[in-house]
Amino acid sequence: MKRFSMALAALIAASSLSVPVALQAGTIEGTVTAKGARDARDAVVYVDVIKDKVFPPPKEHAKMDQKNMVFIPHVLPVLAGTTVDFLNSDDVLHNVFTPDKCAQKFNLGTWPKGQSRAFTFKQVGCAAVMLCNVHPEMEAFVVASPTPYFAKTGPDGKFRIEGVPAGSYTVQIWHEKLKASPAAVTVPAEGTATIAFALAK
Ligand SMILES: [Cu+2]
Secondary structure (H helix, E strand, C coil), rough: CHHHHHHHHHHHHHHHHHHCCCCCEEEEEEEECCCCCCCCCCCCCEECCCCCCCCCCCCCEEEEEECCCCEEECCEECCCCCCEEECCCCCEEEEEEEHHHHHHHCEEECCCCCEEEEECCCCCCEEEECCCCCCCCCCCEEECCCCCCCCECCCCCCEEEEEECCEEEEEEEEECCCEEEEEEEEEEEEEEEEEEEEEEE
């Protein structure tokens, strides 16, 4: 009897150690080169629509600041459905509007320092330019990814997307001026899939 319960205990311990299939996740990482740009920063790499998968948008808002007469960050990737708060941190009035249809050509108006106004980016795959009608040189982008598996390249062109469930996906890349073909990738249960994107005109 004792022997049996010990075996049972060992079995339970072993089964609790094994990771459920749904939690098995790997990483997508890689490098982007950009022919025709100063460097390969601020490209958004994201896993495209996954059939029969819906990702509820986060309750937490994303944030884009207007500080020292620039939008920060210059490129903001979010999961589609995310609300972005646009903050003014300058002593002057700023505005935020977009001429892009996928963001309903919104114009949030003009507001002073310390205040913010919000917009929810519902359309999957929308890459919308953010402009300020007070300062024509101000420009930024919000990119609405269909999945929570996205990343932005750093100045070295590198990106890393962690926690991607094992499977085969199409990975898209967005850049404000350049283009590259999507890549097919298979993510292992544990480990890394690597992609090299070559952006060009
Ligand atoms: Cu402005």
